[in-house]
Amino acid sequence: MAEPLAPGATIGIMGGGQLGRMLAIAAARLGYRAHVFTPEAGAPASLVAAETTVAAYDDRAALAHFAAGVDVVTFEFENVGLDAFDVVEALVPIRPSRTVLATAQDRILEKSFLNSIGVPTAPWMPIRTPADAEAALAAVGLPAVLKTARFGYDGKGQAVVREEAEIAPALAQLAPPHHPFPTLIAEGFVAFAREVSVIVARDAAGNRAAFDVVENRHVGGILDLSIAPARVDAGTAAAARDAAFAIAEAFALEGLICIEFFVIGPGEVLANEIAPRPHNSGHWTIEACAVSQFEQQVRAISGLPLGDPARHSDALMKNLIGAEIEALPALLATPGLIPHHYGKTAIRAGRKMGHVTRLYPRGELPDEGGIAAAFRPALG
Ligand code: AMP
Numbered sequence: 001m002a003e004p005l006a007p008g009a010t011i012g013i014m015g016g017g018q019l020g021r022m023l024a025i026a027a028a029r030l031g032y033r034a035h036v037f038t039p040e041a042g043a044p045a046s047l048v049a050a051e052t053t054v055a056a057y058d059d060r061a062a063l064a065h066f067a068a069g070v071d072v073v074t075f076e077f078e079n080v081g082l083d084a085f086d087v088v089e090a091l092v093p094i095r096p097s098r099t100v101l102a103t104a105q106d107r108i109l110e111k112s113f114l115n116s117i118g119v120p121t122a123p124w125m126p127i128r129t130p131a132d133a134e135a136a137l138a139a140v141g142l143p144a145v146l147k148t149a150r151f152g153y154d155g156k157g158q159a160v161v162r163e164e165a166e167i168a169p170a171l172a173q174l175a176p177p178h179h180p181f182p183t184l185i186a187e188g189f190v191a192f193a194r195e196v197s198v199i200v201a202r203d204a205a206g207n208r209a210a211f212d213v214v215e216n217r218h219v220g221g222i223l224d225l226s227i228a229p230a231r232v233d234a235g236t237a238a239a240a241r242d243a244a245f246a247i248a249e250a251f252a253l254e255g256l257i258c259i260e261f262f263v264i265g266p267g268e269v270l271a272n273e274i275a276p277r278p279h280n281s282g283h284w285t286i287e288a289c290a291v292s293q294f295e296q297q298v299r300a301i302s303g304l305p306l307g308d309p310a311r312h313s314d315a316l317m318k319n320l321i322g323a324e325i326e327a328l329p330a331l332l333a334t335p336g337l338i339p340h341h342y343g344k345t346a347i348r349a350g351r352k353m354g355h356v357t358r359l360y361p362r363g364e365l366p367d368e369g370g371i372a373a374a375f376r377p378a379l380g
Contacts, residue, residue, distance in 0.1 A: 004303035005071055007031030010050070011298065012070030012092065014057075014084070015077030016043025018342040018352060019278050019294075022286070023076055024049045026294035032302065037066045044342045045076070057084045067091035074255060074301050076277050078104050079151055095301040096255035096276045103251075104276045107149045107185050117250045119243045119271045122262070127184040130175070133167055136186040143189035146170050148182050158221065160189065190270060192262035196230045196237075197281040199293050200244040201300040201309075202253040208245060211293060211309045213237040216260070216281050222350060226317040227365065228284045235267035243271060256297040258282060280352070284315035287338055287357050313359040316374050325353035330378035337375065 005011075011027050013020045016038025024034035024045050033050040036043065039057060046052035051069075055062030057080055067073065067088040074095055082105075085098055103109045111121050125136035126149070137144050142164070148157035159170035175181050195216045202208040215230035216223055230237065244259045251257075258279030261269040282293035291299070291307025299306055320327070320339070325347060331339040339356040347353060358374050360366070366374065 005032065008033065009071040009302070010035050010069065011302070012037065012066060012073035012088070013045060013049070014073060014075035014080045014088075016040055016045040016052070017076060018044045018344075019280075020045030020076035021048055021342060022283075022292075022294045023074070023278060023297060026292060027298045030295065030298055030302075030304070032298065035066065035070050037063070044344055047343045057081055060087050063087040064091060072301055074277070074297065075101065078276055096251070096253055096257065100251045100253060100255070100257070100274075100276045104257075104274045105150060107147060107152070108183065110274055111185070113250070114247070114271050114274075117246055119246060120269075121187075121271050122190045123188040125186050127186055129181060130171055133171055133184075133186070137161060137164075137167060140186045140188040145187045145189055146174055146184050147187060148174055149185055150183070156221070161186075190262045190264065192264055192270075194230065194232065194263040195260065195272075196232060196240055196263055196269070197226075197258055197260045197279065198240045198244045199256060199258045199279060199282045199285070199296075200241070200248050200253075201256040201296045201306055202248040203300050203306055204254050204303065206249075207306050208248060209296065209306045209309045210241045210244060211282060211285055211289065211296075212311045213240045214281055214284065220350070222321060222352075223280045223319055224321070225319070225371070226281045226284055226315075227371065228288060228311065228315045228317070229365075231365075232263060233266055236263055236269065239267050239269045243269065247271075247274065255300050256293060280319065280355075281317075283340070283355050284317040284357055285309075285311075286340075287359055288313040288315040311362070314362055314365045315360065316358045316365075316371060318356050318375050318379065319352055320354040320356060320379075322349045322351055322353065323347055324379060327379045328354065331356050331375070334378045337378065 010033040021044040027034045035051040036045045036049040037053045053066045123140045125139045127136045143162045146159045161170045198213045200210045212229045215227040217225045258275040260273045278293045286292040341354040
């Protein structure tokens, strides 16, 4: 982009969840307006945005009206259909690009792309018809994970297969009867030492910046805790960061992406997933870095200089899932804890309601016992 967006310009955000909310707040800090496109009235992002269009993602007239009123578009939710993307892109630039979105939406395209640029993944095979399942699972070996190729998130659309007798029930779970068979992948089950992620930004001129590699713990397929920095050796962190930079370069990325990895040994990482947007595992950057992942995304898509991603503090970030949000008063009353509430009023099991961050001086992250106790007694 030749000229950066001028203050007062409007950033369009497809999707109205908490990522869009924090993106809109970061945009406002830099003098921009946010216009959110979401099917949900009163969505977390629209509560802090200058403008909202409430319409379905396939409402072409609403999409065109939205696009005509904004200066650049980005997305906080990658399951926006490519048809919607095309309607918008005909009128205004979208960053990251269609290729990045399309690749991240489909596990087969994603893993093919990663392998094509030399980024290792778990062994995987596509399953396009039920008859493919047995051979695919034999090829990747048991135990394995079956995943729907599209529209999976937070561990949804996944089933672990430990032995042959579990193949049929797993298929029945992922492919309901009387519906067209959804394309699946079989993936070798990875006995990982840790899960880590890295967030990188790249701008149109090819400048790039990486936040420090963080360690993630999931409960029931949903991120529970991020530990920044990840407790891995320098070679492992470098392997993750280098792979993320290679991915950003191969996409000629304009924007910000998060790559999730399994650590299988010193210096050895397998890429699991590409998120073409700010990510839950980057929320710690809001307090522990001068420039957060959300501000970095705004900078990268607006033609502003990328910010310094250096970590001034170590951090723990705990998600507040479902009823955990009821601990908010106690969290607020605890010195040193920094809670966030996403403005969602209906509490549902598994719903991301907010998160809480705790900072530590660099190099002074607590040990396992201290990590387990970090948010007590406010949070069990
Ligand atoms: P995903 O939706 O692919 O990010 O998977 C969600 C979570 O399920 C991951 O963060 C892992 O904790 C777990 N998982 C996914 N795939 C595998 C695998 N191949 N081996 C072991 N665990 C996995």
